[in-house]
Amino acid sequence: MAIWNRKNTETATPLLDARRAGTEPTNAQWQQAAKDNMFLQFTRHSSFYTAKGEIPIITHADGHHFWDQHGKKYFDGISSLFAVNAGHGRHKLAEAAAKQMKELDYFPLWSHAHKPGIELSERLLSYAPKNLTRVFFTTGGGEANETAWKLAKQYFKMQGKPMKHKVLTRSVAYHGTSHGALSMTGIPAMKKAFEPLVPSTFRVPNTNWYRAQDDFATEEEFALWAADRIEEMILFEDPDTVAAFFMEPVQNSGGCFTAPKVYFDRVREICDKYDVLLVADETIDAFGRTGAMFASNLYGFEPDMLVCAKGMTSAYAPLGALLLAEKLFEPFKHGTNIFPHGYTYSGHPVSCAVALANLDIFDEEDLVGNVQRNQAAFKSTLEKLKDLPIVGDVRGIGYFWAVELVKNKETKETFTDKESEKLLHGILSQRMFEEGLFCRSDDRGDPVVQFAPPLTIGPDQFNEIEQILRGALVHAMKHM
Numbered sequence: 409m410a411i412w413n414r415k416n417t418e419t420a421t422p423l424l425d426a427r428r429a430g431t432e433p434t435n436a437q438w439q440q441a442a443k444d445n446m447f448l449q450f451t452r453h454s455s456f457y458t459a460k461g462e463i464p465i466i467t468h469a470d471g472h473h474f475w476d477q478h479g480k481k482y483f484d485g486i487s488s489l490f491a492v493n494a495g496h497g498r499h500k501l502a503e504a505a506a507k508q509m510k511e512l513d514y515f516p517l518w519s520h521a522h523k524p525g526i527e528l529s530e531r532l533l534s535y536a537p538k539n540l541t542r543v544f545f546t547t548g549g550g551e552a553n554e555t556a557w558k559l560a561k562q563y564f565k566m567q568g569k570p571m572k573h574k575v576l577t578r579s580v581a582y583h584g585t586s587h588g589a590l591s592m593t594g595i596p597a598m599k600k601a602f603e604p605l606v607p608s609t610f611r612v613p614n615t616n617w618y619r620a621q622d623d624f625a626t627e628e629e630f631a632l633w634a635a636d637r638i639e640e641m642i643l644f645e646d647p648d649t650v651a652a653f654f655m656e657p658v659q660n661s662g663g664c665f666t667a668p669k670v671y672f673d674r675v676r677e678i679c680d681k682y683d684v685l686l687v688a689d690e691t692i693d694a695f696g697r698t699g700a701m702f703a704s705n706l707y708g709f710e711p712d713m714l715v716c717a718k719g720m721t722s723a724y725a726p727l728g729a730l731l732l733a734e735k736l737f738e739p740f741k742h743g744t745n746i747f748p749h750g751y752t753y754s755g756h757p758v759s760c761a762v763a764l765a766n767l768d769i770f771d772e773e774d775l776v777g778n779v780q781r782n783q784a785a786f787k788s789t790l791e792k793l794k795d796l797p798i799v800g801d802v803r804g805i806g807y808f809w810a811v812e813l814v815k816n817k818e819t820k821e822t823f824t825d826k827e828s829e830k831l832l833h834g835i836l837s838q839r840m841f842e843e844g845l846f847c848r849s850d851d852r853g854d855p856v857v858q859f860a861p862p863l864t865i866g867p868d869q870f871n872e873i874e875q876i877l878r879g880a881l882v883h884a885m886k887h888m
């Protein structure tokens with residue numbers, strides 16, 4: 409269907425025409441304008457969610473639900489993009505944004521500061537591991553990873569170690585889309601179209617315990633083996649050339665890979681031994697997702713830098729941050745030294761004001777406590793799905809869970825790429841969307857369905873998720 413081709417340039421401005429005529433555009437006009445003018449992100453423009461060949465146009469949202477242009481209601485099982493942690497429709501955040509816009513609409517954090525930025529820096533550090541003492545704002549997670557790598561390179565140059573520039577990251581991990589952040593990403597299929605990327609990034613194993621169980625007696629033993637691969641890679645590459653190791657404490661891509669505390673202790677030990685900076689990418693993990701404000705605290709380790717974004721404002725306004733240890737700021741206290749890096753909208757005052765109001769909601773409603781109290785119930789509800797032959801593993805922590813789908817439960821045989829494509833994109837995503845459940849079907853590693861709902865929900869909603877997913881999986885088993 410050549411649905412995306414502009415066919416009739418005379419009617420190419422349906423929305424403008426309707427507005428000029430003083431009328432509300434119709435649903436059909438919204439569809440046409442979207443199809444004629446937009447280039448969506450990470451989107452297969454040749455196929456659609458809806459059977460009618462329509463783009464799902466989302467019009468409003470409240471709590472853990474959103475609605476499309478036909479008034480159909482959906483359960484937001486993934487906090488839209490692992491981001492709307494406090495849930496939708498928070499008027500308090502809209503009011504904070506409006507108040508800030510009236511007071512100081514915008515000013516850059518270039519040689520100046522503003523009060524929302526100052527207050528948010530203090531607030532973020534109050535939750536963070538105690539060794540982190542400075543905040544560098546960005547507008548999202550990828551930019552903060554990019555910033556961390558650049559800062560690591562400059563820091564080591566200033567330490568008289570100019571060759572320390574390489575970074576290690578974990579397989580299947582996603583760290584963003586700019587050239588640097590994409591280079592760190594461990595998903596070859598995402599990088600292929602953009603190669604050659606920034607040189608000097610190397611992959612080590614992630615902590616996918618489900619796929620390692622047959623080779624190790626305990627998860628701790630496996631985790632220590634995985635951590636030791638970092639030391640091995642540092643030695644392979646020469647410690648004098650390695651600047652940093654980036655990891656998500658709980659890795660999203662591949663499906664919520666957790667690790668026992670011994671892993672983080674060993675990683676810290678290895679990084680210290682070779683003067684390699686440890687960067688925790690908590691773009692998704694932070695702000696309650698794992699049952700703590702920061703997952704680094706949950707696992708009791710101190711990264712040299714910590715990346716966060718998404719849940720900081722519950723996605724009501726774009727904002728990211730790099731939290732860093734004082735030693736990384738130290739060289740910039742002297743003489744004419746500067747870190748020549750930043751973005752126009754880094755630490756936008758409106759975003760900072762929204763973040764502060766969002767963190768107030770976290771405190772007032774004890775959202776992190778809600779996750780801690782309910783995470784076991786979420787886990788056991790999803791684990792009921794293990795009675796289905798297609799469900800191989802249920803893993804995660806907090807309000808961050810993945811259900812891995814397998815072809816053969818006994819042997820853990822996974823689906824081929826073609827089968828996985830049919831299962832996830834051809835059947836499951838569509839079915840769940842039709843059934844009103846928005847979640848993530850992901851095949852960047854083995855096929856998984858992921859949940860990261862707003863932190864406000866409880867056991868009734870876990871049951872609703874389980875029931876809809878169960879129905880969709882039974883349907884998928886029949887049609888595979």
Ligand SMILES: Cc1ncc(COP(=O)(O)O)c(C=O)c1O
Pocket residue numbers: 547548549550551553582583584585656660689690691692717718728
């Ligand atoms: C772990 C991780 N790092 C980085 C990013 C990139 O963040 P952004 O899209 O805000 O640049 C993401 C996005 O989902 C992520 O999950």
